[in-house]
Amino acid sequence: MLRPLRALLPLFAALLVPLASGCERGPRYTPPVNVVTTPWLGNAPLFMARERGLFGPTEVRIVELSTDFDAWRAIIERRAELATGTLFDVMHGIDRGADIRIVMALDFSNGADGVVAREGIPDLASLRGKRIGVEKSTLTHFVLLRALERVGLTEADVQLEHLTLEESKLALEEGRIDAASLWEPYLSQAAAPPRRKLFTSAEIPGEIIDVLVARKDVLEERPDEVARIIRGFHAATLSLDQDPEKTAEVAAGFLGTRSEELRLALVNIDLLDLGQNEKLFDATAAEGSIWKAYARSAAFMEAHRMLRQRARGGDEVIDREPLRRAASLPR
Structure with missing residues (x-):
């Protein structure tokens, strides 16, 4: 004889109690x-x-x-x-x-951030009017501004190209920009001859x-x-x-x-x-x-x-x- 569903509910409830208790005793999941x-x-x-x-x-x-x-x-x-x-x-x-x-x-950073320029740009003062790759409002922007300050220049004296690190490195290697503000390992990679570093964070310790x-x-x-x-x-x-x-x-x-x-x-x-x-x-x-x-x-x-x-x-x-x-x- 089939029992009405309502009659089975107390039995289901009784069975669920130990299961619930077992869950409480088990290890608690901790997300990474x-x-x-x-x-x-x-x-x-x-x-x-x-x-x-x-x-x-x-x-x-x-x-x-x-x-x-x-x-x-x-x-x-x-x-x-x-x-x-x-x-x-x-x-x-x-x-x-x-x-x-x-x-x-x-x-x-003790030299791991800096500014790299293409061949033919010997120093920071020579960046006047040049195209420079930088990710604006980030650390690379700060490093560039500190470098320019050394020779009395501001960002108004150069042409900023808003690029990511990878884009700046590639653009410099392909000759689409004149210089780039980068950090390692991009900095050393981009500074392979004939390109060279003009400024690094070693000049602004701490x-x-x-x-x-x-x-x-x-x-x-x-x-x-x-x-x-x-x-x-x-x-x-x-x-x-x-x-x-x-x-x-x-x-x-x-x-x-x-x-x-x-x-x-x-x-x-x-x-x-x-x-x-x-x-x-x-x-x-x-x-x-x-x-x-x-x-x-x-x-x-x-x-x-x-x-x-x-x-x-x-x-x-x-x-x-x-x-x-x-x-x-x-x-």
């Missing part, structure tokens, strides 16, 4: 942490840390995007939790609506810092995972000193360059570990702190009208707590 980056050799330790499992139990996905605009859009749309970039990139991200905090300084940022809500909800990523970058940075050839070999594959080329380019940046970060994040330091560097960058961007609104103060953007948490993690 997505880190968006752009093609920059200072990100090599991130790839190295992932390859060697230095992030501990935290699953990290590193997504390389071609432009900073795409990276900040991923952050704003909550498709990524962390991102890497310069202080200038960070201010642009905030200006576009990203609610982020700086949690670690990754490296100083002004270009790459940092790691995290969304504010991620810092509140997943602080230990952010700390593990900081610790992983620190460990990978140390491995560069201990085994530079192997590290360069692994990282080169992800960055799309040859390991020998990467090793040579790494000479032009200073990778920063936890100890150096503790000093940089000290707000009481007279000079050489990330607070001072952030203030200088903000003043420059406002003076050159690179932002739509006033830059936020360092106390609203720089967060030292993730570094403290990373330092306290068990080894």
